[in-house]
């Protein structure tokens with residue numbers, strides 16, 4: 138029932154102007170049945186009238202025809218006066234009377250589909266035509282004037298309108314919430330238009346647009362952030378290709394902030410391998426095992442064997458559907474998250490026995506066109522690192538020391554080179570038979586990373602393995618650690634002013650060395 142204390146205002150007159158006609162007829166019927174006068178534009182009015190519901194055409198209100206192919210229909214004082222009059226003020230009510238303007242209590246509007254038109258690959262003129270002008274103007278006006286007007290921008294909110302009719306209108310708190318939502322919708326729309334215009338209409342000079350807006354939508358609050366005393370939430374970026382944030386959780390405890398960070402790193406690492414089944418096991422955003430195999434279960438056994446101690450409590454990503462065999466293996470090991478493109482019949486059932494294991498079905502991998510990183514007072518943006526950068530193709534590598542690698546050795550070097558880009562710099566990665574055997578990550582000098590990789594591998598596995606270094610060896614010392622451990626072949630970008638010393642050390646040791654010319658730092 139209407140209660141003045143909560144600022145409820147009755148709905149007597151509604152303006153309805155929607156591109157998306159879903160739920161429109163049901164809404165119009167309910168409004169009419171509640172005694173609300175309906176005012177509406179072009180095809181919205183036609184749809185309402187077609188359903189037998191009485192409706193007043195906006196032209197009847199404005200006394201002016203819709204012109205310029207619909208570019209001007211609601212842009213008129215008779216409409217905007219009705220939307221913007223603050224009815225708490227006697228002076229505003231008096232001015233409405235003076236000019237023969239009738240107040241509007243409810244605006245229902247959604248906009249021309251600009252984003253969908255751009256996504257369809259339409260030409261510039263068609264996209265420009267889909268920039269809604271009158272809709273946002275009305276929505277902004279009604280949202281600003283939420284003291285007097287309720288605004289609904291989403292058909293999903295129509296049930297809320299029906300409920301409000303039963304309760305004598307929207308409360309002030311509801312109108313405020315609707316206004317906040319409406320301004321967010323308009324802002325998202327404007328960001329999409331501005332981002333597109335910055336590239337399409339003003340590409341002058343720079344490869345980076347003068348404006349880059351993000352229109353993020355809250356997906357949900359997370360239990361906490363990186364640490365329990367930090368608050369955190371997940372937001373979705375409607376303009377980015379779908380990724381881990383859109384993954385469907387099939388089982389397990391709620392995803393945490395750290396789970397998302399690690400699962401994203403794992404998903405990227407596993408998807409760096411396209412031609413073969415691959416598994417990446419990640420802890421604290423670093424791999425403790427990456428492997429390719431005959432099938433995903435084989436790849437997992439090899440990845441897990443790299444560092445079983447660290448794999449405890451890890452996050453696993455697979456680039457192929459999870460088989461029952463793999464599910465049984467994973468069920469034996471304490472694992473936080475398992476991400477895959479799909480789960481074969483029976484696999485989820487096997488893993489459901491593990492109450493806490495989170496199972497994610499992620500959308501097909503798509504690299505983001507750009508990566509963002511916050512720095513104090515700003516944001517760094519870069520194009521994403523690629524696995525097919527120049528120099529990543531082994532046929533383009535330059536042999537600078539030792540004998541040319543045979544097919545098997547070259548295959549291991551190519552695997553190591555692809556895997557090392559998932560390791561935080563400075564990165565040294567030892568591999569054998571399509572699997573990592575020792576990973577040295579995140580050290581502040583390359584010698585320590587080499588020691589770490591060798592120690593993790595142990596003497597037996599290091600001997601005869603191949604090594605990849607994410608960036609050049611600045612001195613021969615890091616390489617010597619690998620040589621002393623019995624590494625057979627090394628792939629690295631080269632480019633140090635002391636390349637000659639490094640190459641000489643490899644030559645002297647009889648170690649094969651290839652230079653890629655491409656670096657894969659990962660911070």
Ligand SMILES: NC(=O)c1ncn([C@@H]2O[C@H](COP(=O)(O)O)[C@@H](O)[C@H]2O)c1NC=O
Nearest residue numbers: 156178179180181208210211212270271272
């Ligand atoms: N120009 C105007 O005065 C105007 N007023 C409302 N619109 C939009 O026209 C659409 C509804 O038009 P119709 O009822 O003709 O299908 C809505 O998406 C609304 O946002 C307008 N169109 C675009 O700017």
